[in-house]
Amino acid sequence: MHARVIQFPLKPESIAEAVDYFRTSVGPALKELDGFKNSRMLTNPDTNKGLMVTIWETEEHRQAAEASGFLQGVLKKMGDYFAGPPTIDYYEVSVQV
Numbered sequence: 001m002h003a004r005v006i007q008f009p010l011k012p013e014s015i016a017e018a019v020d021y022f023r024t025s026v027g028p029a030l031k032e033l034d035g036f037k038n039s040r041m042l043t044n045p046d047t048n049k050g051l052m053v054t055i056w057e058t059e060e061h062r063q064a065a066e067a068s069g070f071l072q073g074v075l076k077k078m079g080d081y082f083a084g085p086p087t088i089d090y091y092e093v094s095v096q097v
Contacts (some may be wrong), residue, residue: 001037001093002059004071006052008078008086015043018050018081026074030054033070035061048083055093062090 010018022041030036035057042051056062065071075086 001096002056002062003091003093004054004056004062005089005091006075006086007089008050008052009083010043010048010050010081011083012045012048014081015045015048015050018078019043021078021081022052025077026052029070033061033065033068036065055096 019041026041027039030039037055037057039052039054042053044050054062056065
């Protein structure tokens with residue numbers, strides 16, 4: 001399995017809206033994508049930082065989801081909630097319990 005981790009600074013006044021958008025829009029849409037396994041959005045209101053983690057069955061599935069423009073659309077919409085640019089990293093899932 002493969003993971004994409006997006007780190008982002010959040011505007012303090014937008015944390016609740018960002019969480020709601022992820023819960024009601026991004027999460028359900030992710031479930032429709034081939035090879036999607038699960039996701040998490042983590043927020044820290046003390047530091048105004050957030051993480052979005054998505055797990056994919058294969059690297060090809062992750063790449064296909066990005067090539068479709070899905071990720072770019074999410075980042076564009078969520079840009080209203082960000083206090084700065086996000087960073088994106090990719091990982092192999094070595095252990096899952």
